[in-house]
Amino acid sequence: MTEITPVGYLGPPINRTDAGETVPPSDPISLEEHDRTDPFEISREDAVFLESLEERCRANPLNISFTSDGKAIIKTSSHVGVLTLPSGVQIEVTPKQTVTRLLWALKYAFDTPVDSLEFETEFTGASSFFDAIGVLFQAELQSVLAQGLHREYVRTHSVRDHVQGRIDVQRQLQRPAAVTTDFAATHDDFTADNLLNQAVLAATRILVTLVRDSRLSSRLHYQEQRLREFVSVENVSPRDVDRIELSRLNDHYEALLGLTHLVLDREFFDDVRAGDRRSLALFVNMNDVFERIVERAFTAAAQELGDFTVEGQASIPNVVEGPHAVSMRPDVFVTRSDGTPVLVVDAKWKTGSASSSDVYQLTSYILALEVSGVLIYPGRDDRIAEESRVMNEYRLRSGALATNAAVESYDDYAAAIESSALQFLKESAKQ
Structure with missing residues (x-):
């Protein structure tokens, strides 16, 4: 399963050496992906904070540049989320006009049970974006708690008044008393x-x-207490x-683990105050979400048709041999039950x-697998598919x-997405 690549921060404190103040074009500054602001006045603290993101994170969701008169221009990438600057100005990056609701898209990507979600969180600011992630996390955690916490053997080192497990000879000899009445032991506990x-x-x-x-x-606080x-x-x-x-013993954690990684992949600082404001942010890479x-x-479409298997991020043969060979991993590879290739899919x-x-x-x-392929983009289901030929033999469609x-419920949203994939798969199965 494709991993979600998140970017998150809690901003470090910045000394007050202001050279001016931030005068945003709006507050919050609302941008779409791959968008940019008009030039505006920005304080030194805010400028330093934005410039520091590039040094402190693997994938910078925002980029700042300056005009000749010192005004700032903020550019966005493929990340959506929110960021609060030290001045208190908030930057909100929303998806392109390619998703009906961000919560629905995230919910579908993580396959969160529909009946467990009662909240209708709109993406209109920092709190609602955090709530959208929290809704999905809470639903998945509830499912895990209902099925039972995963237990495994964990190696434990302890000192006891009786022998349990194996005596740790080295630690036992290091015990301070000449004649000890307890024992340093190593044993395995089957524990959550x-x-x-x-x-x-x-x-x-x-x-x-x-x-x-x-x-x-x-609800999250209650679940925290249960876990503790x-x-x-x-x-x-x-x-x-x-x-x-x-493994098969804990695969019910799959979606929860992805969300856990998203939340934990952030930078923390002892003092989260930047001036008089708390600076916080959370961004999600929509490239990864769309791949998921x-x-x-396509997995749902394959199950409906039967006799098909879908593999995500499949490792396939390389058309280049030698030092210039690169790893080839398409987003989706569809085969029949007997292993015959049917379709290769690349999500953009x-x-x-x-x-x-x-x-x-x-x-x-296509050339490596000798099979037709399709480029999949986000958008409406009435977008006309285009077709070309590779080597006059294999179909290349987009x-x-x-x-x-344009639907009113999440169920209809999921059905519309899967109907699109089903149509592509049906056409490929006819070949």
Whole structure:
């Protein structure tokens, strides 16, 4: 399953050496993806804070440049979310006009149970964006708690008045007393207090402080208390989460683990005050979200047709041999049950026509697998699909999933997306 790549921060304190003040074009500054502001006055603190993002994060969601007279221009990338500057000015980056509701898109990407979601959070500011993430997290955590916390054997070192497990000879010899009446031992405990649950608890504790909806905050706090009955509070980093491998025994954590990584992948500082304001932010990379939507949509379409298997981020043969060979991993690879290739899919979170690089990338997949391919973009389901030929043999098409379908409910939204994928798969199955 495609991993979600988040970017999050809590801003560091910045000394007050103001050279002017921020005079935003609006507050909040509302932008779409790949958008830019008009030039505006900005304080030194705010400028330094925005410039520091590039140094402190793997994928910078915002970029700042300056005009000749010192005014700032903020440009956005493929991330959506919110950021509060030290001055208190808020920057809100919303999706392109390619999704009906961000919450629905995130909900579909993570496959959160529909009947567990009672909130209708609109993306209109920092609190509502945090609430959107919190709603999904709370629903998935509720599902995990209902199925039971994952338990595993964890190596434990302790000192006891009786032998349990294996005596740790080295530690025993280092005991201070000449004649000890207790024993340093190493043993394995079958416990829920493991890294997986510690990561979930750490993310829950963060979200409790960020969400603004009182009902949601209350539910998350209740879940936190349930977790703390069995799980200890530990500092868990995104790198620790990367080490967690799921199996058939704990695969019900899959969506929750993705959300946990999203929440934990942020930078914390001892003092989160920037001047008189708390500076906080959370951004989500919509490229990754869309890849996950496409994979899930084609998986649902394959299940409806039967006799098809969908593999996300599949490793496929390379058309280049030697030192110039690169890893080839299409977003979706569809085969029949006997392994016969049917379709290769590449998801592109962008509007407009296909670029040359999009076509070259998909063509390499087509030639490597000797199968037709399709470029999938976000948009309406009535967008006309375009078709070309590779080597006069394989079909290369481009089209859209109905991520901004004009519907009134989430169920209809999911059905529209899956109908788009089903149509592409049906056409490929006829070949």
